Amino acid sequence: MLPEKITAYLADQRDRQLAELVDLLRFPSVSSQSDHEADCLACAEHLAGCLRGLGLTAELRPWRRHPVLIARSTDAIAPDGPTVLIYGHYDVQPPEPLDAWTTPPFDPRVRDGAVYARGASDDKGQLFAHLKALEAFLAARGRLPVRVVVLFEGEEEIGSPDLERFVADHADELRADCAVVTDSQFFAPGVPTITYGLRGLVYVELAVTGPAADLHSGTHGGAVVNPLNALARLIAAMHDDRGRVALPGFYDDVVPLTDDERDAWDALPFDEAAYARSLGVEPVGGEAGLPLLERRWARPTLDCHGVVGGYAGEGAKTVLPASATAKISMRLVPHQRPEKVLAAFGRFCAERAPAGVEAKVTALTQARPVLVPIDSPAVAAAADALREAFDAAPAMVRNGASVPVTELIQRILGVEPVVTGFGLPDDNLHAPDEHFRLDQFYRGIAASAACLLNLRTRLA
Amino acid sequence: MLPEKITAYLADQRDRQLAELVDLLRFPSVSSQSDHEADCLACAEHLAGCLRGLGLTAELRPWRRHPVLIARSTDAIAPDGPTVLIYGHYDVQPPEPLDAWTTPPFDPRVRDGAVYARGASDDKGQLFAHLKALEAFLAARGRLPVRVVVLFEGEEEIGSPDLERFVADHADELRADCAVVTDSQFFAPGVPTITYGLRGLVYVELAVTGPAADLHSGTHGGAVVNPLNALARLIAAMHDDRGRVALPGFYDDVVPLTDDERDAWDALPFDEAAYARSLGVEPVGGEAGLPLLERRWARPTLDCHGVVGGYAGEGAKTVLPASATAKISMRLVPHQRPEKVLAAFGRFCAERAPAGVEAKVTALTQARPVLVPIDSPAVAAAADALREAFDAAPAMVRNGASVPVTELIQRILGVEPVVTGFGLPDDNLHAPDEHFRLDQFYRGIAASAACLLNLRTRLA
Numbered sequence: 001m002l003p004e005k006i007t008a009y010l011a012d013q014r015d016r017q018l019a020e021l022v023d024l025l026r027f028p029s030v031s032s033q034s035d036h037e038a039d040c041l042a043c044a045e046h047l048a049g050c051l052r053g054l055g056l057t058a059e060l061r062p063w064r065r066h067p068v069l070i071a072r073s074t075d076a077i078a079p080d081g082p083t084v085l086i087y088g089h090y091d092v093q094p095p096e097p098l099d100a101w102t103t104p105p106f107d108p109r110v111r112d113g114a115v116y117a118r119g120a121s122d123d124k125g126q127l128f129a130h131l132k133a134l135e136a137f138l139a140a141r142g143r144l145p146v147r148v149v150v151l152f153e154g155e156e157e158i159g160s161p162d163l164e165r166f167v168a169d170h171a172d173e174l175r176a177d178c179a180v181v182t183d184s185q186f187f188a189p190g191v192p193t194i195t196y197g198l199r200g201l202v203y204v205e206l207a208v209t210g211p212a213a214d215l216h217s218g219t220h221g222g223a224v225v226n227p228l229n230a231l232a233r234l235i236a237a238m239h240d241d242r243g244r245v246a247l248p249g250f251y252d253d254v255v256p257l258t259d260d261e262r263d264a265w266d267a268l269p270f271d272e273a274a275y276a277r278s279l280g281v282e283p284v285g286g287e288a289g290l291p292l293l294e295r296r297w298a299r300p301t302l303d304c305h306g307v308v309g310g311y312a313g314e315g316a317k318t319v320l321p322a323s324a325t326a327k328i329s330m331r332l333v334p335h336q337r338p339e340k341v342l343a344a345f346g347r348f349c350a351e352r353a354p355a356g357v358e359a360k361v362t363a364l365t366q367a368r369p370v371l372v373p374i375d376s377p378a379v380a381a382a383a384d385a386l387r388e389a390f391d392a393a394p395a396m397v398r399n400g401a402s403v404p405v406t407e408l409i410q411r412i413l414g415v416e417p418v419v420t421g422f423g424l425p426d427d428n429l430h431a432p433d434e435h436f437r438l439d440q441f442y443r444g445i446a447a448s449a450a451c452l453l454n455l456r457t458r459l460a
Numbered sequence: 461m462l463p464e465k466i467t468a469y470l471a472d473q474r475d476r477q478l479a480e481l482v483d484l485l486r487f488p489s490v491s492s493q494s495d496h497e498a499d500c501l502a503c504a505e506h507l508a509g510c511l512r513g514l515g516l517t518a519e520l521r522p523w524r525r526h527p528v529l530i531a532r533s534t535d536a537i538a539p540d541g542p543t544v545l546i547y548g549h550y551d552v553q554p555p556e557p558l559d560a561w562t563t564p565p566f567d568p569r570v571r572d573g574a575v576y577a578r579g580a581s582d583d584k585g586q587l588f589a590h591l592k593a594l595e596a597f598l599a600a601r602g603r604l605p606v607r608v609v610v611l612f613e614g615e616e617e618i619g620s621p622d623l624e625r626f627v628a629d630h631a632d633e634l635r636a637d638c639a640v641v642t643d644s645q646f647f648a649p650g651v652p653t654i655t656y657g658l659r660g661l662v663y664v665e666l667a668v669t670g671p672a673a674d675l676h677s678g679t680h681g682g683a684v685v686n687p688l689n690a691l692a693r694l695i696a697a698m699h700d701d702r703g704r705v706a707l708p709g710f711y712d713d714v715v716p717l718t719d720d721e722r723d724a725w726d727a728l729p730f731d732e733a734a735y736a737r738s739l740g741v742e743p744v745g746g747e748a749g750l751p752l753l754e755r756r757w758a759r760p761t762l763d764c765h766g767v768v769g770g771y772a773g774e775g776a777k778t779v780l781p782a783s784a785t786a787k788i789s790m791r792l793v794p795h796q797r798p799e800k801v802l803a804a805f806g807r808f809c810a811e812r813a814p815a816g817v818e819a820k821v822t823a824l825t826q827a828r829p830v831l832v833p834i835d836s837p838a839v840a841a842a843a844d845a846l847r848e849a850f851d852a853a854p855a856m857v858r859n860g861a862s863v864p865v866t867e868l869i870q871r872i873l874g875v876e877p878v879v880t881g882f883g884l885p886d887d888n889l890h891a892p893d894e895h896f897r898l899d900q901f902y903r904g905i906a907a908s909a910a911c912l913l914n915l916r917t918r919l920a
Contacts, residue, residue: 280672
C-alpha cells in the first residue's frame, strides 16, 4: 500500500502535474520529419531539466537522429535498493492529417476528462507519470525506494532503428535488476494490463521505377508499363485469397499459438462487438478462420501505409508516373527474424516485378518480436501495483504493436522487462485526436509509485 | 503558296510574337485546381483582348468552372469565304512535381531553341500560332481569307466535362463549314501530322473506405481490412496476366484494327528503338502480342494516376488509413461508350471489394472516341499547308490521347474536324520541363496561314 504521505501529496499536486504534462505535450517532437529535429532536441532537453530538478543526473547522448536521454539517481536520493531501468520515448508520430484534429495536435487542450495532443498517450503522458511518481517520493520522503536508471529515447516512432547498437554500447551504464517499459495500453477500460508479448516490425519502402519522366497517359498509355499499376499488382500479390501473406517462406519460423495461451485469451474480458463498434467496421481482416486476438497478437501481417507517385491533388491529371513508391510494413511474431523476412520481401519484389519496370526495396526499420516470462518477481510487483492503483486485477496479454527496446533489454542487458502502460484502447494512438484520460494519468502515477515500492520488497 | 507579303511580315515579327507567347504562358491557368480559378479567368480575358486587338469580336461565356472564349471575324475584316472554326484550349495541366522542373513552370524561359513553360506545347503555343496567322493577314492585307469562329475552352485538361452541353447550346453560333482542332503533335520530328483518330476517356476516383478513423497498424493490423491493401487488390484485378483489361464486357464494343490500317501504320516512319530511348524504358506495356502503335492508338487502356490515403510523407508511419482513393482513367477506342464502360467499372468494384471495406466510384470526366474521314477537302487543305510550311509530306495517324471537342464537332455540329498541331513528341506534355520548339512555333504560324488560304480555295 502506498503510504498516506505519498497519496496525500499526489492528491494535492494534480493540477500542477497536469499543467506540467501539458507543457511537455507542446513540443512537436515528430521524429520522422527532419524539420522537427530541433523540436525533438528541445523536448529531450526539457525532460532532462525535469529530471535534474528532481535531483537525478541527466545527460543527452547524441544518437542517429535524435538524442537518447539517460538519467540516474544519485546515492544522495537513492542510497540503497535494487536498480530499476525505466524506459519511455519522447518522440511522437506525425500528426497528419491535420484537418482531422478537433484542436491542434501541439496545442494541448483538456476536455471531457482527457488531455488532447499528439503524444498525450503515446508516450509522453505515460513516461511523465513515472517522473511524477519519483517526484512524490522525493517531496514526501526526500529519497527514492529504489535506484533508478531512466532511458528515454527519441526514435521509437521511427522504429528505434539503431537502438540495438546504443544499448550494446551503453550496456554497463544501463545495467539494472529489472526494467519497466511503459509504452503500452490497458486491454480494456478498467482492466490494467501487463503485456508479455509484442510483435516485431520490418518497415520498407518499395519503389517501382519505369520511364525516365512522367508521361501523358493518352500518348503513351498501352506502350509503357505504368509503375502505379505495377506497384498495385506487386502489393496485391503479397497476400493470397485467404488473407495469408504470400511471400515464400514468410511463415517458416512462426510458432503456432499453444492451446493454453488460446484458452487464456478466450477468457479475457474482450467484447468483440464493442471492438467492432469502436473501429466503425467489422474486424474481418487478416488470415481467414483464425480468432481475432490471435490475428492481432500472434500472427504476422503485411500492410501498406501509403503510396507516393503520380498525381494526388485535386481533380484529374492523366499522368503515367516515372515511379511510384509504397510504404509497407510487416509485423513479425516469434520466432520470425527481421533480416530473413526482409530478404524474402526483396526476392519476391525482384522476381515478381514485370518487365518494363524495376523494383527497389529500402529498409527503414527492423525490430524482433519478443515474449517475456510472466512469473518473474518484477511482473508480480507491477501486477500488485496496478491492482492497488486501479482497483482491478491486471490482465496478462500480448499486443500486436512493436516496442523494440523490450527485446533489446531482454537480449542485450539480460533483464526480463515488464511492459505495462496506462493508455486506453480508444486513445487514438497514431491517429487524429490522440488523447490521454486524466484519471489514467493520476492513477498511473500512483501505480508507478507503488511499483517502485513493491520492487524494493520483491527484489530484496 | 503563302504570298511574299505574309512571309515577310512573319519573318520580321518573330521576336515580338515570341514575346507575346511568353506573356500568355505566364498565366498559371491550371483548370483542375480551384485556387487557380482567377488565373484561368485572367488568361481567358487576356486572349479575348488579343482577339479584339485583331478586330474580331470576342466574348467570355461563363461555364461550369472556367469560361469559354468565343470570337468571330466581322464582315469588315472577313467579307467573304467559308467559315472556319478554330479550336484550342487555354487551360493547362497541373505543374506538379514542381521540384522536377529546371526552371519554374510559369516563369517561361527560352533556351536551346525552345520556350519552357507549362502549356507551352499543350496548348497555348499551338493556339497562339493561329492568332499570329490571323494577325499576319490583317497586318499585310487588312482582311482575312476566310470567315473565322474561334472556340478556346478552359476545361480541356479536366476532360471538357460539360463541353457537350455547351456545343449543343451554342450550335448556331459555332456553325462553320470546317473545323481546325489544334491540340495535337507531329508524329516525329520533321513529320507534320494529321490525326484522324483519338481515343475517348473515362476518368474516375475509386474510394475504398474501411474503419471510422486511421488506426495503429500494430494494435489493429490483422483485425481490420486495410483500405490501401484492398485498393491495391482491386486495381491489380483490373488487368489479367496478358495485360488485358479484366472488367467484364470491357472489349465488347471494340472494333478490331483493319489490315489496311495496320499496313499503313507499318509504313509510318516510326523508329521503335528511338521511341524506347526517349521513354528511357522498353515499351512493353499494354496487351501482350500486339504491335506498339496499335496498343497506343487502337486499343483501350486502364491506368492508375495516383493514390491518396495513409501516409505519404518522409520516413515511416505505421497507419492503417480509414480510406484510400485511386485516380484511374480508361482510354476508349471506337465504338466503346463512356457510360457503358463506367457502369462496368462500377459493377466490378462493387462486386470485388472485399468484406470489411466499401468501394465508391466517382466519375470525373468522360469523352467518346472519334474517327474522322481522311478524304475531306479540309484535310486536303491542311495537308497542303503542312507540306508547304514544314517541307515534308504529312503523315496520317491516330493518337492515343483524347481531345473531347473533336467528337462533339463531328456529332453535334455535323462538321468533320481536321486535327493537327505543331508540337513534337518529346515536348514533355503533362510532365516537368514541358516546352515548345521555336521553329515549330514559327512554321506553325505559316502553316495556319497557308491552311486558311487553302480552305478558301478548297471549300469555294
